[in-house]
Amino acid sequence: MDNIDRKMLEILQEDSRITIIDLAKKLNLSRPSVNERFRRLQEKGIIEGFTARISHEKIGKGTLVIIQIGNLKVVCHKFEEIVKEEKAILECHRVTGSDSYFMKAVVSSTKELEELVDRLVPYGQLNTSVVLSSPVSNRTLLPEDEFLHKN
Template sequence: MDEIDGKLLELLQEDARITIIELSKKLNLSRPSVNERLRRLQENGVIQGFTARISAEAIGKGTIVIIQIGNLKLECRRFEELIKEETDILECHRVTGTNSYFLKAAVATMKDLEALVDRLIPYGQLNTSVVLSSPILSRPLLPVTDR
Protein backbone atom coordinates (compact mmCIF):
# COMPACT_ATOMS: atom_id res chain seq x y z
CA MET A 1 0.00 0.00 0.00
CA ASP A 2 1.44 3.33 -1.02
CA GLU A 3 0.68 7.01 -0.42
CA ILE A 4 -1.83 7.09 -3.30
CA ASP A 5 -3.75 4.16 -1.78
CA GLY A 6 -3.84 6.08 1.51
CA LYS A 7 -5.24 9.18 -0.20
CA LEU A 8 -7.76 7.02 -2.06
CA LEU A 9 -8.94 5.50 1.23
CA GLU A 10 -9.22 8.96 2.78
CA LEU A 11 -11.31 10.28 -0.12
CA LEU A 12 -13.62 7.25 -0.03
CA GLN A 13 -14.19 7.62 3.71
CA GLU A 14 -15.06 11.28 3.26
CA ASP A 15 -17.56 10.43 0.49
CA ALA A 16 -18.12 6.82 -0.55
CA ARG A 17 -20.28 8.04 -3.45
CA ILE A 18 -17.42 9.92 -5.11
CA THR A 19 -17.19 8.96 -8.76
CA ILE A 20 -14.23 7.28 -10.42
CA ILE A 21 -13.85 10.40 -12.57
CA GLU A 22 -13.61 12.63 -9.47
CA LEU A 23 -11.17 10.21 -7.83
CA SER A 24 -8.98 10.14 -10.92
CA LYS A 25 -8.85 13.96 -10.97
CA LYS A 26 -8.05 14.27 -7.26
CA LEU A 27 -5.40 11.53 -7.41
CA ASN A 28 -3.99 12.54 -10.82
CA LEU A 29 -4.47 8.98 -12.08
CA SER A 30 -6.26 7.47 -15.05
CA ARG A 31 -9.70 5.95 -14.46
CA PRO A 32 -8.43 2.41 -15.20
CA SER A 33 -5.65 2.93 -12.65
CA VAL A 34 -8.14 4.08 -10.00
CA ASN A 35 -10.40 1.11 -10.80
CA GLU A 36 -7.46 -1.27 -10.47
CA ARG A 37 -6.47 0.18 -7.09
CA LEU A 38 -10.06 -0.06 -5.84
CA ARG A 39 -10.33 -3.67 -7.02
CA ARG A 40 -7.04 -4.60 -5.33
CA LEU A 41 -7.99 -2.88 -2.05
CA GLN A 42 -11.30 -4.76 -2.04
CA GLU A 43 -9.72 -8.12 -2.89
CA ASN A 44 -7.15 -7.65 -0.12
CA GLY A 45 -9.89 -6.94 2.41
CA VAL A 46 -8.76 -3.35 3.03
CA ILE A 47 -12.09 -2.00 1.75
CA GLN A 48 -14.76 -4.13 3.37
CA GLY A 49 -17.80 -2.38 1.91
CA PHE A 50 -19.54 0.92 1.32
CA THR A 51 -22.20 2.34 3.61
CA ALA A 52 -24.17 5.49 4.34
CA ARG A 53 -23.78 7.39 7.63
CA ILE A 54 -27.22 8.02 9.09
CA SER A 55 -28.08 10.69 11.62
CA ALA A 56 -29.49 8.91 14.67
CA GLU A 57 -31.28 12.08 15.70
CA ALA A 58 -32.89 12.54 12.28
CA ILE A 59 -34.47 9.07 12.46
CA GLY A 60 -35.74 9.48 16.02
CA LYS A 61 -32.96 7.62 17.87
CA GLY A 62 -31.05 10.62 19.16
CA THR A 63 -30.03 9.20 22.53
CA ILE A 64 -26.68 7.46 22.10
CA VAL A 65 -25.32 5.44 25.01
CA ILE A 66 -22.20 3.48 25.84
CA ILE A 67 -22.87 0.41 27.97
CA GLN A 68 -20.02 -1.40 29.69
CA ILE A 69 -20.69 -4.96 30.79
CA GLY A 70 -18.52 -6.71 33.36
CA ASN A 71 -18.76 -9.83 35.50
CA LEU A 72 -20.39 -11.69 32.62
CA LYS A 73 -22.74 -14.43 33.83
CA LEU A 74 -22.53 -16.58 30.69
CA GLU A 75 -19.86 -17.51 28.20
CA CYS A 76 -18.80 -14.82 25.76
CA ARG A 77 -19.93 -16.54 22.56
CA ARG A 78 -23.42 -17.09 24.00
CA PHE A 79 -23.64 -13.43 25.06
CA GLU A 80 -22.55 -12.31 21.60
CA GLU A 81 -25.24 -14.42 19.97
CA LEU A 82 -27.92 -13.02 22.29
CA ILE A 83 -27.09 -9.37 21.73
CA LYS A 84 -27.12 -9.77 17.95
CA GLU A 85 -30.91 -9.74 18.36
CA GLU A 86 -30.81 -6.32 20.08
CA THR A 87 -31.45 -3.92 17.20
CA ASP A 88 -30.73 -0.84 19.35
CA ILE A 89 -27.10 -1.97 19.73
CA LEU A 90 -24.99 -0.40 16.99
CA GLU A 91 -21.57 -1.71 18.01
CA CYS A 92 -20.20 -4.38 20.33
CA HIS A 93 -16.55 -4.55 21.33
CA ARG A 94 -15.02 -7.31 23.45
CA VAL A 95 -12.33 -5.62 25.54
CA THR A 96 -9.64 -6.26 28.10
CA GLY A 97 -9.80 -4.92 31.63
CA THR A 98 -12.49 -5.05 34.27
CA ASN A 99 -15.31 -4.97 31.73
CA SER A 100 -15.85 -7.66 29.13
CA TYR A 101 -17.73 -5.60 26.52
CA PHE A 102 -18.38 -2.04 25.44
CA LEU A 103 -21.65 -1.59 23.56
CA LYS A 104 -22.82 1.47 21.66
CA ALA A 105 -26.57 1.81 21.33
CA ALA A 106 -29.07 4.32 19.94
CA VAL A 107 -32.52 4.65 21.49
CA ALA A 108 -35.45 6.99 21.00
CA THR A 109 -36.39 7.65 24.60
CA MET A 110 -35.24 7.09 28.17
CA LYS A 111 -38.00 4.50 28.45
CA ASP A 112 -36.38 2.62 25.55
CA LEU A 113 -33.01 2.88 27.28
CA GLU A 114 -34.52 1.53 30.49
CA ALA A 115 -36.01 -1.40 28.57
CA LEU A 116 -32.64 -2.14 26.92
CA VAL A 117 -30.85 -2.00 30.29
CA ASP A 118 -33.50 -4.29 31.80
CA ARG A 119 -32.88 -6.82 29.00
CA LEU A 120 -29.10 -6.69 29.52
CA ILE A 121 -28.99 -6.79 33.35
CA PRO A 122 -29.31 -10.60 33.55
CA TYR A 123 -26.02 -10.98 31.65
CA GLY A 124 -23.70 -9.04 33.95
CA GLN A 125 -22.91 -5.82 35.76
CA LEU A 126 -23.76 -2.76 33.67
CA ASN A 127 -22.34 0.74 33.62
CA THR A 128 -24.30 2.99 31.26
CA SER A 129 -23.18 6.41 30.02
CA VAL A 130 -25.26 8.76 27.89
CA VAL A 131 -23.26 10.44 25.13
CA LEU A 132 -23.56 14.21 25.46
CA SER A 133 -21.66 15.03 22.27
CA SER A 134 -19.24 13.44 19.83
CA PRO A 135 -16.43 15.84 18.93
CA ILE A 136 -14.87 13.10 16.75
CA LEU A 137 -17.61 11.04 15.22
CA SER A 138 -16.03 9.21 12.33
CA ARG A 139 -12.38 9.97 11.67
CA PRO A 140 -10.96 8.38 8.51
CA LEU A 141 -8.93 5.25 9.18
CA LEU A 142 -5.64 5.55 7.34
CA PRO A 143 -2.75 3.12 6.85
CA VAL A 144 0.38 3.29 8.98
CA THR A 145 3.08 5.28 7.26
CA ASP A 146 6.80 5.43 7.86
CA ARG A 147 7.45 7.96 10.58
Protein backbone atom coordinates in the same frame (compact mmCIF):
# COMPACT_ATOMS: atom_id res chain seq x y z
CA MET B 1 0.30 0.40 -0.78
CA ASP B 2 1.72 3.82 -1.53
CA ASN B 3 0.84 7.50 -1.05
CA ILE B 4 -1.61 7.38 -3.96
CA ASP B 5 -3.48 4.50 -2.32
CA ARG B 6 -3.44 6.47 0.93
CA LYS B 7 -4.92 9.54 -0.80
CA MET B 8 -7.55 7.31 -2.46
CA LEU B 9 -8.56 5.92 0.93
CA GLU B 10 -8.84 9.45 2.32
CA ILE B 11 -11.03 10.63 -0.56
CA LEU B 12 -13.26 7.55 -0.40
CA GLN B 13 -13.81 7.98 3.34
CA GLU B 14 -14.84 11.60 2.79
CA ASP B 15 -17.20 10.70 -0.08
CA SER B 16 -17.72 7.03 -0.87
CA ARG B 17 -20.15 7.96 -3.66
CA ILE B 18 -17.48 9.70 -5.73
CA THR B 19 -17.35 8.48 -9.31
CA ILE B 20 -14.28 6.74 -10.68
CA ILE B 21 -13.93 9.61 -13.17
CA ASP B 22 -13.86 12.23 -10.37
CA LEU B 23 -11.57 10.07 -8.26
CA ALA B 24 -9.18 9.73 -11.20
CA LYS B 25 -9.17 13.53 -11.64
CA LYS B 26 -8.42 14.11 -7.94
CA LEU B 27 -5.58 11.59 -8.05
CA ASN B 28 -4.26 12.71 -11.47
CA LEU B 29 -4.49 9.14 -12.74
CA SER B 30 -6.25 7.36 -15.57
CA ARG B 31 -9.56 5.62 -14.91
CA PRO B 32 -8.07 2.15 -15.57
CA SER B 33 -5.27 2.87 -13.08
CA VAL B 34 -7.77 3.99 -10.43
CA ASN B 35 -9.96 0.95 -11.12
CA GLU B 36 -6.96 -1.35 -10.71
CA ARG B 37 -5.89 0.28 -7.44
CA PHE B 38 -9.47 0.21 -6.16
CA ARG B 39 -9.85 -3.49 -7.02
CA ARG B 40 -6.50 -4.31 -5.36
CA LEU B 41 -7.48 -2.49 -2.14
CA GLN B 42 -10.74 -4.46 -2.06
CA GLU B 43 -9.02 -7.80 -2.73
CA LYS B 44 -6.53 -7.14 0.09
CA GLY B 45 -9.47 -6.46 2.41
CA ILE B 46 -8.33 -2.89 3.10
CA ILE B 47 -11.62 -1.60 1.69
CA GLU B 48 -14.22 -3.78 3.38
CA GLY B 49 -17.32 -2.18 1.90
CA PHE B 50 -19.36 0.99 1.65
CA THR B 51 -22.21 2.20 3.78
CA ALA B 52 -24.29 5.29 4.53
CA ARG B 53 -23.92 7.19 7.81
CA ILE B 54 -27.37 7.82 9.26
CA SER B 55 -28.14 10.54 11.80
CA HIS B 56 -29.67 8.66 14.72
CA GLU B 57 -31.27 11.88 15.95
CA LYS B 58 -33.04 12.52 12.63
CA ILE B 59 -34.66 9.08 12.72
CA GLY B 60 -36.01 9.43 16.24
CA LYS B 61 -33.18 7.72 18.12
CA GLY B 62 -31.88 10.84 19.86
CA THR B 63 -30.04 9.24 22.77
CA LEU B 64 -26.66 7.62 22.19
CA VAL B 65 -25.57 5.35 25.05
CA ILE B 66 -22.37 3.55 25.96
CA ILE B 67 -22.98 0.31 27.86
CA GLN B 68 -20.28 -1.67 29.59
CA ILE B 69 -20.96 -5.12 31.03
CA GLY B 70 -18.77 -7.17 33.32
CA ASN B 71 -19.07 -10.16 35.62
CA LEU B 72 -20.92 -12.10 32.95
CA LYS B 73 -23.37 -14.71 34.20
CA VAL B 74 -23.33 -16.59 30.88
CA VAL B 75 -20.55 -17.75 28.56
CA CYS B 76 -19.34 -15.15 26.08
CA HIS B 77 -20.73 -16.76 22.92
CA LYS B 78 -24.20 -16.96 24.52
CA PHE B 79 -24.07 -13.27 25.46
CA GLU B 80 -22.94 -12.38 21.94
CA GLU B 81 -25.92 -14.26 20.46
CA ILE B 82 -28.27 -12.31 22.73
CA VAL B 83 -26.70 -8.94 21.88
CA LYS B 84 -26.91 -9.63 18.13
CA GLU B 85 -30.70 -9.72 18.52
CA GLU B 86 -30.84 -6.31 20.25
CA LYS B 87 -31.62 -3.83 17.45
CA ALA B 88 -30.74 -0.81 19.63
CA ILE B 89 -27.11 -1.95 19.89
CA LEU B 90 -25.03 -0.50 17.06
CA GLU B 91 -21.67 -1.92 18.12
CA CYS B 92 -20.48 -4.54 20.55
CA HIS B 93 -16.81 -5.08 21.35
CA ARG B 94 -15.29 -7.78 23.55
CA VAL B 95 -12.61 -6.02 25.57
CA THR B 96 -9.90 -6.59 28.14
CA GLY B 97 -10.08 -5.20 31.65
CA SER B 98 -12.71 -5.36 34.35
CA ASP B 99 -15.57 -5.27 31.84
CA SER B 100 -16.12 -7.96 29.24
CA TYR B 101 -17.99 -5.95 26.59
CA PHE B 102 -18.27 -2.35 25.49
CA MET B 103 -21.38 -1.50 23.46
CA LYS B 104 -22.79 1.53 21.68
CA ALA B 105 -26.58 1.79 21.46
CA VAL B 106 -29.22 4.31 20.39
CA VAL B 107 -32.64 4.72 21.93
CA SER B 108 -35.54 7.11 21.48
CA SER B 109 -36.28 7.72 25.16
CA THR B 110 -35.25 6.99 28.71
CA LYS B 111 -38.09 4.46 28.80
CA GLU B 112 -36.54 2.60 25.87
CA LEU B 113 -33.14 2.76 27.61
CA GLU B 114 -34.68 1.35 30.77
CA GLU B 115 -36.20 -1.54 28.79
CA LEU B 116 -32.84 -2.26 27.13
CA VAL B 117 -31.08 -2.23 30.50
CA ASP B 118 -33.76 -4.52 31.95
CA ARG B 119 -33.15 -7.01 29.13
CA LEU B 120 -29.36 -6.95 29.61
CA VAL B 121 -29.02 -6.83 33.41
CA PRO B 122 -29.69 -10.57 33.88
CA TYR B 123 -26.44 -11.30 32.01
CA GLY B 124 -23.99 -9.28 34.10
CA GLN B 125 -23.16 -6.05 35.87
CA LEU B 126 -24.02 -3.03 33.69
CA ASN B 127 -22.62 0.45 33.59
CA THR B 128 -24.43 2.86 31.25
CA SER B 129 -23.38 6.32 30.13
CA VAL B 130 -25.45 8.71 28.04
CA VAL B 131 -23.33 10.46 25.40
CA LEU B 132 -23.62 14.23 25.72
CA SER B 133 -21.56 15.08 22.64
CA SER B 134 -19.07 13.46 20.28
CA PRO B 135 -16.13 15.76 19.56
CA VAL B 136 -14.53 13.03 17.42
CA SER B 137 -16.79 10.92 15.25
CA ASN B 138 -16.15 8.98 12.02
CA ARG B 139 -12.50 10.01 11.83
CA THR B 140 -10.73 9.18 8.59
CA LEU B 141 -8.55 6.10 9.05
CA LEU B 142 -5.30 6.00 7.11
CA PRO B 143 -2.22 3.77 7.29
CA GLU B 144 0.86 5.15 9.03
CA ASP B 145 3.80 6.20 6.86
CA GLU B 146 5.84 3.23 8.15
CA PHE B 147 3.15 0.87 6.85
CA LEU B 148 3.27 2.46 3.39
CA HIS B 149 6.99 1.84 3.06
CA LYS B 150 6.76 -1.80 4.21
CA ASN B 151 4.14 -2.83 1.67
